[in-house]
Amino acid sequence: MGNGDTFELRLVQRLAALREERGWPLEELAQASGISRATLSRLERGETSPTAQLLGKLxxxxxxxMSRLIAEVEVQPAQLIRAAQQNEWQDPDTGFVRRMVSPPAKGFSTELIEGRLPAGAVIDYPLPPVRGLEQHIWMLSGVLNYTLDGVEHRLQKGDCLRFHLFGPTRFHCPGPHGAHYLIAICAP
Structure with missing residues (x-):
């Protein structure tokens, strides 16, 4: 595991706990998620870092x-979340960086996430984490090709795409520069 080892360790421990809370053996989770049993086992033992795609499937x-999962391993967030307190996670496969600007918290139905996707990077999420999840993506810089329900939307600086999430999605940064954006997520 890389930077933020303590956070990543708490994250993989929470993933193991979620499986155990449901009484699922690794084989059942592997079948439900499409992730190999060996990969799940290495993840739960902390031998591999979770990728965005793997976390999305789980x-x-x-x-x-995903933000709710991440919030569950954070300490209770305060009203004022200073920049230095905002947890940041980097996908080891794509270089995607996710910063929890305003993480999920009791009594709040919206969260705010900053994303940075390097030029050329692609992340596919085959299933939404929660059907009907309301999202707003606001581009700060660069270009992001976001595929929603089979339709690709080209987002550029200042553009905002809002939708309810029901199917697979794809984030693709065609370059030449990275894509920088904010995502607001609202519980359905």
Whole structure:
């Protein structure tokens, strides 16, 4: 595991706990998620870092947004979240960086996430974590090709795409520069 080892360790421990809470053996989770049993085992032992795609598949099986999973391993967030307190996670496969600007918290139905996707990177999410999840993507810089329900939307600086999430999605940054955006997620 890389930077933020303590956070990543808490994250993989929470993933193991979610499986155990449901009484699922690794084989059952592997079948439900499409992730090999060996990969799941290495992940739960902390031998490999979770990727965005892997987390997306697991969150879909558990019926929770990735940000909610991440919030469950954070300490209770305060009203004022200073930049230095905003947890950041980097996908080891794509270089995608996700910063929890305003993480999920009790009593709040919206969260705010900053995303940075390097030029050329692609992330596919085959299933939504929660059907009907309301999202708003606001582009800060670069270009993002976002595929929703089989339709590709080209987002550029200042554009905002809002939708309810029901099917597979794809994030693709065609370059030449990285894509920088904010996502607001609202519980359905």
């Amino acid at each position: 969150c879909a099986v558990y019926g929770m947004p």
